Amino acid sequence: MKQSKYGLALLLFLAIPIVAHLLESIMIMHMHMQMPLLVISGFLMAPFFQRQFPKFFASWNENGIPGILLFTVIMVYWMIPRTMDDALTELPVEVFKFISLPFLAGIPLRDSWRKISNNSQRVTFIVFTILFYIMGFLYIKVPVQLCNNYLLIDQITLGWGYLTLAICFTTYLVYIAFIDSPKPTEVD
Amino acid sequence: MNTSLVNRKETSKLYEKSIKLLGMNLADAKLSKAYMSVAFIALLIGGVLGLLQGLERAGLIQLPYWFNYYQVLTAHGILLVVVLTAFFTIGYFYAGLSHTLGGLLPQVRTMAWIGFWLKVVGLVIAVVPIIMNEATVMYTFYPPMAASPYFYIGLALIVVGIWLCAFGAFISVAKWRKAHPGQHIPIFAFFATGVFILLFFGSIGVTIEVFTLIAWSFGWKPTVNVLLSRTLFWSFGHTLVNIWYLTAVSAWYVVVPKIIGGRRFSDTLTRVVIILLVITNIPGGFHHQIVDPGMSQTLKFLHMFMSISIGFPSLMTAFAMFYVLEKTGRKLGGKGLLGWLKKLPWGDVRFLAPMIAMIAFIPAGAGGIAQTTNQLNQVVHNTLWVVGHFHLTVGTSVILTFFGISYWLIPYISKRRLTPRMNKVGVVQTIIWTLGMLFMSGSMHLVGLLGSPRRTSYTTYGENATALGWDPYLIFLAVGGTLLIIGVLIQVFAVFHMMFFAPKGTTEFPIAEPEVSEEKTPAWTDRWGLWIVIMLIVVSMGYVVPLVDLIVNAPPGSPPFKTW
Numbered sequence: 181m182k183q184s185k186y187g188l189a190l191l192l193f194l195a196i197p198i199v200a201h202l203l204e205s206i207m208i209m210h211m212h213m214q215m216p217l218l219v220i221s222g223f224l225m226a227p228f229f230q231r232q233f234p235k236f237f238a239s240w241n242e243n244g245i246p247g248i249l250l251f252t253v254i255m256v257y258w259m260i261p262r263t264m265d266d267a268l269t270e271l272p273v274e275v276f277k278f279i280s281l282p283f284l285a286g287i288p289l290r291d292s293w294r295k296i297s298n299n300s301q302r303v304t305f306i307v308f309t310i311l312f313y314i315m316g317f318l319y320i321k322v323p324v325q326l327c328n329n330y331l332l333i334d335q336i337t338l339g340w341g342y343l344t345l346a347i348c349f350t351t352y353l354v355y356i357a358f359i360d361s362p363k364p365t366e367v368d
Numbered sequence: 369m370n371t372s373l374v375n376r377k378e379t380s381k382l383y384e385k386s387i388k389l390l391g392m393n394l395a396d397a398k399l400s401k402a403y404m405s406v407a408f409i410a411l412l413i414g415g416v417l418g419l420l421q422g423l424e425r426a427g428l429i430q431l432p433y434w435f436n437y438y439q440v441l442t443a444h445g446i447l448l449v450v451v452l453t454a455f456f457t458i459g460y461f462y463a464g465l466s467h468t469l470g471g472l473l474p475q476v477r478t479m480a481w482i483g484f485w486l487k488v489v490g491l492v493i494a495v496v497p498i499i500m501n502e503a504t505v506m507y508t509f510y511p512p513m514a515a516s517p518y519f520y521i522g523l524a525l526i527v528v529g530i531w532l533c534a535f536g537a538f539i540s541v542a543k544w545r546k547a548h549p550g551q552h553i554p555i556f557a558f559f560a561t562g563v564f565i566l567l568f569f570g571s572i573g574v575t576i577e578v579f580t581l582i583a584w585s586f587g588w589k590p591t592v593n594v595l596l597s598r599t600l601f602w603s604f605g606h607t608l609v610n611i612w613y614l615t616a617v618s619a620w621y622v623v624v625p626k627i628i629g630g631r632r633f634s635d636t637l638t639r640v641v642i643i644l645l646v647i648t649n650i651p652g653g654f655h656h657q658i659v660d661p662g663m664s665q666t667l668k669f670l671h672m673f674m675s676i677s678i679g680f681p682s683l684m685t686a687f688a689m690f691y692v693l694e695k696t697g698r699k700l701g702g703k704g705l706l707g708w709l710k711k712l713p714w715g716d717v718r719f720l721a722p723m724i725a726m727i728a729f730i731p732a733g734a735g736g737i738a739q740t741t742n743q744l745n746q747v748v749h750n751t752l753w754v755v756g757h758f759h760l761t762v763g764t765s766v767i768l769t770f771f772g773i774s775y776w777l778i779p780y781i782s783k784r785r786l787t788p789r790m791n792k793v794g795v796v797q798t799i800i801w802t803l804g805m806l807f808m809s810g811s812m813h814l815v816g817l818l819g820s821p822r823r824t825s826y827t828t829y830g831e832n833a834t835a836l837g838w839d840p841y842l843i844f845l846a847v848g849g850t851l852l853i854i855g856v857l858i859q860v861f862a863v864f865h866m867m868f869f870a871p872k873g874t875t876e877f878p879i880a881e882p883e884v885s886e887e888k889t890p891a892w893t894d895r896w897g898l899w900i901v902i903m904l905i906v907v908s909m910g911y912v913v914p915l916v917d918l919i920v921n922a923p924p925g926s927p928p929f930k931t932w
């Protein structure tokens with residue numbers, strides 16, 4: 181339960197206007213720091229909801245696939261440059277960001293990850309890796325400014341952020357495939 | 369389980385036992401001996417060059433034009449800071465890998481030998497232009513100063529040699545884990561893994577830099593991005609510092625407790641310290657560029673944070689060391705608040721040298737934290753203070769630990785014994801080194817605060833009063849340097865004596881047992897792949913923003929200059 185409190189505290193901290201403003205002032209921090217932290221806050225809060233509504237999770241997310249799909253849809257939505265712009269200019273969209281990432285991405289991720297099979301975990305990982313490569317090349321190569329609020333250089337920086345993350349993921353995938361495949365029981 | 373598997377396990381166990389009883393296998397010993405020999409020859413030559421510099425800086429001698437101060441300084445830096453440390457680290461960890469993993473695999477041994485010769489050849493190729501005054505660029509080789517291309521080619525060969533050794537270590541550890549499912553990587557091999565991961569990933573940036581400099585100095589590429597080069601250099605330079613540190617720390621955690629007859633600190637926490645050092649390290653490099661123009665304030669602030677966070681595992685280490693020392697001292701009968709200190713084996717060089725090294729790290733670390741603070745850095749940047757600082761960190765904390773290690777490692781790999789007489793020689797050597805560094809590093813710190821610049825041969829700036837005021841300190845610097853060269857001579861004598869002339873016998877590779885009430889070490893500590901990925905993510909967090917800015921918003925590049 182302690183974890184859930186930390187999760188809530190993290191969410192509230194991120195919602196403090198100056199914190200939000202600071203993180204949103206740099207494109208890569210907006211996408212690669214604020215958004216993941218929002219997901220993590222939901223991830224931490226998940227046990228509370230799992231305990232409060234066990235039936236809900238059991239019936240709607242029995243084998244974990246719906247949850248992981250929901251997580252993927254929400255993540256992909258927030259990778260679109262336009263959505264970041266909207267979040268900066270439209271309050272309702274900003275509010276939606278603070279609700280969707282923790283509650284519709286973080287919580288389902290936690291609830292689903294253990295339920296889905298090893299192979300589905302790997303597929304998820306691979307899909308996101310590929311997606312990150314694509315986003316990386318996109319943000320680096322597009323010659324025009326995609327967001328009203330961020331400069332071209334911010335965009336290129338973000339692209340490299342995606343590429344390096346994708347490389348990190350690839351390293352990990354290679355590592356678990358060849359060197360240290362965790363036994364099914366010891367996945368943590 | 370089928371019987372053949374059981375048999376295989378039994379024989380491999382038997383083999384490991386025999387290694388422990390009979391000492392190191394001969395082929396592995398030869399490898400480590402080769403590495404140690406090069407390391408200590410580098411110490412001898414580098415030390416003599418250091419003395420020449422010290423005497424010149426004090427105005428006592430004047431180096432001739434065909435072998436000037438800056439050539440000597442370049443060679444001193446490369447020999448001591450790259451050659452000595454790299455060869456010692458590899459020789460030491462390979463000996464330890466052979467010992468704790470039950471002998472090196474033949475293919476790993478071959479890789480380490482190829483690595484050895486690549487480094488030696490690379491070194492020769494790099495040193496020749498220095499001697500010819502074609503590469504007087506100091507060991508940091510900052511552009512736009514351009515050395516002869518062969519200098520950079522030599523450096524590249526050295527790096528490739530180091531990579532081969534790193535991969536040899538990874539293969540050894542991976543093979544061992546396959547053969548020992550469910551067991552933890554032995555603590556010494558765990559340290560080696562951390563060090564070689566840093567060596568490999570830490571040198572990627574500088575390799576890219578060196579390749580661009582090769583093209584640039586040959587003239588294939590007209591200009592080079594100066595700030596980018598400096599940044600890539602320090603991503604490596606700073607990591608190198610922590611590689612030595614982690615190497616020294618491995619002896620503090622694992623070897624020193626055994627020598628004083630105690631047990632080592634919590635196995636889990638030791639592993640956590642290693643993991644933390646590996647993860648948080650590389651982005652710290654920016655603190656060497658605090659006064660570089662072209663880096664924003666925010667960025668400098670972020671990296672100040674990264675540097676300070678490396679202080680955390682260091683403080684954990686300090687705590688762990690004093691815990692072990694006090695506990696052992698009390699077990700040996702020490703009473704009262706400080707009585708345990710007296711019970712420690714001060715007359716044993718294998719303890720004395722690393723102990724002084726640890727004590728030296730207290731002021732050294734404090735100085736480091738001061739330097740990484742922007743405002744204080746402005747006061748000491750590029751003064752002799754900085755030189756004083758790293759003679760305390762690497763020249764004392766690290767090197768004295770290495771010296772202490774040599775008094776059991778060299779006999780171990782040579783199948784000889786440390787005699788009580790040689791132990792005395794070692795104690796005297798340690799005291800001389802300590803005094804020498806106290807004088808030299810102390811006066812460097814002080815005169816640096818008064819403004820005396822580093823990397824500058826003796827000058828009074830036209831009898832300027834301030835510059836004249838530095839002279840007394842510089843004399844102390846020369847006194848310290850003279851003591852140090854005596855220390856170097858004794859140490860090199862001791863090493864080769866122990867290698868070839870000491871009485872035959874067996875020496876143990878001292879690895880302390882963990883405490884009895886030990887909690888079980890969690891399995892996640894062994895998941896190096898995960899730590900590497902987290903390390904890479906931290907590296908990207910540190911580097912993506914500044915590098916993109918340095919490249920995309922770069923000013924016109926610089927053509928090569930020969931400033932000397």
Ligand code: HEM
Binds near residue numbers: 755848850
């Ligand atoms: C005999 C012992 C030693 C003496 C007398 C000595 C003396 C000196 C002096 C006088 C300088 C030049 C200061 C300047 O003008 O900037 C220097 C630089 C340096 N020393 Fe030493 N030193 C000794 C041992 C060591 C050791 C053991 C190490 C490292 C393992 C080391 C690493 C360095 C480095 C990296 C530099 C900086 C080179 C540069 O600025 O490019 N020295 N030393």
Ligand SMILES: [Cu+2]
Binds near residue numbers: 653
């Ligand atoms: Cu550093």
